[in-house]
Amino acid sequence: MNEPLIELKGVSKSFGSNKVLDRLDLKIYRGEALGIIGPSGTGKSTILRLIAGLTNVDEGEIYVQGVRRQGLIEDTKDDPVGIGMVFQQAALFDSLTVEENIGFLLYQHSQLSPERIRQLVNKKLEMVGLPGIGNLYPAELSGGMRKRVSFARAIMSNPDAPKEGAEVLLYDEPTAGLDPIASTVIEDLIRDLQSMQGVCSTYAIVTHQESTIRRTADRIIFLYQGKVQWQGSVSEIDTTDHPYMKQFMSGNIDGPIQVAG
Numbered sequence: 145m146n147e148p149l150i151e152l153k154g155v156s157k158s159f160g161s162n163k164v165l166d167r168l169d170l171k172i173y174r175g176e177a178l179g180i181i182g183p184s185g186t187g188k189s190t191i192l193r194l195i196a197g198l199t200n201v202d203e204g205e206i207y208v209q210g211v212r213r214q215g216l217i218e219d220t221k222d223d224p225v226g227i228g229m230v231f232q233q234a235a236l237f238d239s240l241t242v243e244e245n246i247g248f249l250l251y252q253h254s255q256l257s258p259e260r261i262r263q264l265v266n267k268k269l270e271m272v273g274l275p276g277i278g279n280l281y282p283a284e285l286s287g288g289m290r291k292r293v294s295f296a297r298a299i300m301s302n303p304d305a306p307k308e309g310a311e312v313l314l315y316d317e318p319t320a321g322l323d324p325i326a327s328t329v330i331e332d333l334i335r336d337l338q339s340m341q342g343v344c345s346t347y348a349i350v351t352h353q354e355s356t357i358r359r360t361a362d363r364i365i366f367l368y369q370g371k372v373q374w375q376g377s378v379s380e381i382d383t384t385d386h387p388y389m390k391q392f393m394s395g396n397i398d399g400p401i402q403v404a405g
């Protein structure tokens with residue numbers, strides 16, 4: 145098989161005495177849509193934050209396109225692959241307009257003219273199905289619209305920079321708190337972005353919503369007690385006899401997974 149785009153080798157991560165990840169191995173291949181599922185507090189978001197370079201491993205290694213990541217993303221000038229992250233909360237600046245939010249990094253760090261940034265922002269807003277809302281403030285948007293704006297921000301790129309935008313997107317519960325129809329819109333958008341040329345063809349998605357698991361992932365890993373306990377394709381969700389998966393997908397209180405609280 146090809147070299148993985150992202151690889152975690154023997155990664156451990158603790159917060160105080162809480163060992164969240166325990167010698168975890170994980171590979172994400174180019175063009176793959178990986179779903180990460182598991183009970184609350186098992187470290188799914190932590191995996192995304194490690195891949196994004198927002199936090200450091202305690203032990204183990206992270207490779208991005210075969211190159212070992214050293215330190216946090218802010219210390220790494222030339223990560224070989226652009227990695228964008230969409231957070232659970234859209235995490236927009238309330239005092240800035242949609243356009244200023246999406247173009248934030250370019251306004252801060254590029255030499256591009258405001259007019260050029262505005263054009264680029266408008267293009268991204270069209271891609272996420274929200275043309276013409278650049279002048280609105282986050283408070284004027286619905287939750288689903290805010291999520292889409294955060295997608296636009298994650299795929300924003302500087303055409304003058306050597307690489308054209310995020311190649312890998314990390315979605316942390318992108319449909320949490322949305323009604324079923326708004327969730328479908330987001331799920332479709334995730335797949336649409338994947339199929340658009342030049343945008344992120346590879347992504348990892350953390351979600352608790354069953355429709356999102358089924359509609360946005362190709363391969364799924366089930367995380368529990370710091371390790372990948374099961375992995376398979378979406379169709380195998382319904383056929384697996386794995387006790388963790390059967391309990392988790394049925395929502396049964398009784399089973400090998402200890403119920404928190």
Ligand SMILES: Nc1ncnc2c1ncn2[C@@H]1O[C@H](COP(=O)(O)OP(=O)(O)OP(=O)(O)O)[C@@H](O)[C@H]1O
Pocket residue numbers: 159162164182183184185186187188189190191
């Ligand atoms: N910065 C931090 N400081 C202390 N503890 C943390 C920190 N970040 C995460 N944790 C703890 O690590 C564990 C895993 O958190 P994480 O958010 O990765 O889990 P998760 O599987 O994404 O959970 P959920 O499904 O509830 O969102 C939790 O017990 C959490 O309290």
